[in-house]
Amino acid sequence: MDLNSLLTQWGALAGFAALIAAIINILKTAGLVKDGQAQAWSAALNLIGLAVLLFLNVYQPAVDIVFLDKQAGQIANVLLVVFGYIVQLGGAKLAHSILLGLPIIGKSYSAK
Numbered sequence: 001m002d003l004n005s006l007l008t009q010w011g012a013l014a015g016f017a018a019l020i021a022a023i024i025n026i027l028k029t030a031g032l033v034k035d036g037q038a039q040a041w042s043a044a045l046n047l048i049g050l051a052v053l054l055f056l057n058v059y060q061p062a063v064d065i066v067f068l069d070k071q072a073g074q075i076a077n078v079l080l081v082v083f084g085y086i087v088q089l090g091g092a093k094l095a096h097s098i099l100l101g102l103p104i105i106g107k108s109y110s111a112k
Helices: 003-011 014-029 038-059 065-099
Strands: none
Touching (some): 003 038
């Protein structure tokens, strides 16, 4: 496989790109990726992915890259839904603590 074919194939892997974006967003929210570091993380993860693609094309050409890319896209979707749910729970808890004690909207029967 020549370099142009490899790069063309790499550019078509939208599922893997979505997975990288999801992972970086989760790591940013968790505080593991600091402001200004996302590009470096993205470059590193993309380089690793490109190396894996090259390895698979050379040593395991029977592997279905398109199938793997679709699976990566599905994993990214699941990660984002679960992550969004966790963030929403945290946001609801924060909103409750801010509003606690206010008339009507901040009523709590368990707060004493």
